[in-house]
């Protein structure tokens with residue numbers, strides 16, 4: 023384990039930023055935190071987590087895919103892809119680290135999405151263990167360990183120091199690159215903090231939420247549950263839950279005429295939107311009930327069915343704090359699973 | 363730059379022939395600018411065609427894989443891309459990517475079987491690929507029955523090919539029908555599901571259905587009441603699509619993505635899926 027005094031954290035950031043772009047949570051003027059590019063003077067946020075998830079860095083909200091030039095009846099396709107630069111995402115919470123695995127299984131399965139893959143290959147993920155989990159957190163429900171986050175490097179922050187441990191080859195390289203700034207240390211302080219955090223985790227309001235009622239093969243059983251009707255009544259179909267969600271990956275492909283050619287781009291889309299599935303001969307999800315059901319069935323049943331039991335929710339709690347009508351996946355799980 | 367291929371980046375294709383089939387369906391012949399087929403496919407697979415600036419849409423490849431020279435698409439006018447294509451002329455370029463989806467099991471399950479094809483309207487487009495494949499390898503299949511119906515005589519797709527080629531093949535029977543009586547039509551009049559019941563087929567056949575959802579529903583019921591088992595019946599689903607490869611999240615029915623796990627499904631497999639298509 024390597025250790026660095028928090029007094030010197032900006033020296034570390036400066037060293038990392040010398041040859042790689044560094045992203046980390048930074049406080050915004052509205053009080054929220056957001057993954058931002060580090061530059062001299064940037065202050066690392068103390069917030070528990072960012073409002074927008076770090077999926078933006080691999081799967082941006084909008085992204086140009088290719089360009090076309092047309093002349094008369096002729097079309098030229100222009101490949102505008104660029105290999106991603108190397109970058110580091112620093113301070114990623116355990117839930118968000120897990121979300122990358124959920125996205126990987128979609129974008130890196132054949133045929134590989136080259137846009138996502140390029141960024142993913144060039145990224146080093148430095149995770150950060152939680153010490154002050156909040157009442158909207160329920161990562162443990164999905165088997166995620168907030169005090170031992172995954173990633174290329176795991177980090178633990180105490181009141182005075184930050185500790186690092188490499189988990190992958192990329193992580194070893196990262197630690198080697200900052201070796202001069204850090205010193206070898208035992209894990210006493212880290213273990214003390216882990217024990218404290220584990221105690222808090224046990225007392226969180228959602229600590230007892232389980233996935234027992236969900237998983238692959240449960241479609242028939244859950245499809246006609248009255249919860250879909252009842253809970254979708256007030257859903258605004260605003261899509262906020264899908265946009266803040268680190269694992270939501272639905273996208274649309276659209277063309278934009280620049281006047282000097284056409285850019286084909288993709289942008290996030292949402293299964294909560296009425297247009298999402300509309301076709302020439304009708305819409306197979308006519309009401310908000312069907313769309314609402316799709317979102318939760320996907321995360322809790324369809325995705326695990328296709329991905330060896332892995333759920334497509336990481337319990338980050340973003341949708342819990344952001345839904346304008348206070349609807350969320352934890353409520354749905356409680357209602358269906360009973361208060362166990 | 364040396365990046366891997368990406369299925370979202372299409373090839374350029376060029377329209378080399380436009381055939382007016384019906385008042386709202388045209389059939390387009392497409393090759394690459396150097397005159398080749400854009401890619402190989404299997405019967406039942408689809409391709410994404412696009413006109414940059416207008417949009418991209420999924421279409422069945424209606425020509426058979428045994429046609430090594432070009433691909434054909436029968437396209438019904440109903441929105442941005444399709445309307446644009448309908449006013450396109452020979453020589454117009456477009457973009458094409460694919461092939462997408464799971465094909466009909468023509469070489470294993472269908473081999474040696476008596477085939478019953480049932481189509482309504484533009485639903486003949488995906489079936490034409492299989493029908494011509496079976497006709498090409500005629501000795502690999504038993505009797506072939508084709509039931510095809512549309513609103514009127516003028517709305518029958520591939521009419522010339524049906525009359526001049528399919529109807530003249532040994533062991534191939536074509537049963538055409540139109541919804542309402544029409545001058546100059548002395549064939550059958552009535553909806554496809556009823557006609558199928560009247561024809562009262564032997565159940566020793568493998569059936570392939572394609573058409574509007576309502577036609578599929580009633581025909582399927584009819585076949586089952588005639589004694590067909592759902593494991594003998596295949597159909598294709600059509601949902602809104604963007605990526606074609608199970609990533610944009612748009613076309614799922616339960617845990618299946620129609621773009622990659624379909625569009626071809628056996629009817630008993632459909633029973634396992636939630637009723638949302």
Ligand SMILES: Cc1cc2nc3c(=O)[nH]c(=O)nc-3n(C[C@H](O)[C@H](O)[C@H](O)COP(=O)(O)OP(=O)(O)OC[C@H]3O[C@@H](n4cnc5c(N)ncnc54)[C@H](O)[C@@H]3O)c2cc1C
Pocket residue numbers: 300301302303408417418419420421422423435436437438439440441442443444445484487488599600601602603625
């Ligand atoms: C697997 C598969 C195979 C298919 N095979 C074929 C085939 O072989 N042949 C074929 O013809 N079709 C086929 N289709 C259907 C075809 O993909 C659709 O008809 C096509 O996507 C329509 O594209 P479009 O851009 O013309 O329509 P869009 O412009 O996307 O319009 C779709 C619908 O929305 C409506 N609409 C469009 N714009 C607006 C607006 N601004 N306001 C309100 N309503 C609007 C249109 O009227 C239409 O009803 C297939 C589809 C799938 C999924």
Ligand code: SF4
Pocket residue numbers: 263266267268269270321334335336337338339340341342351
């Ligand atoms: S569904 Fe909600 S809690 Fe689960 S990962 Fe998405 S935003 Fe987080």
Ligand code: SF4
Pocket residue numbers: 256257258259260261262263264294344345346347348349350
């Ligand atoms: S954020 Fe809430 S209101 Fe908006 S779509 Fe999601 S569940 Fe519905």
Ligand code: FES
Pocket residue numbers: 602603604605606607608609610611612613614619620621622
């Ligand atoms: S079209 Fe994108 S998932 Fe099927």
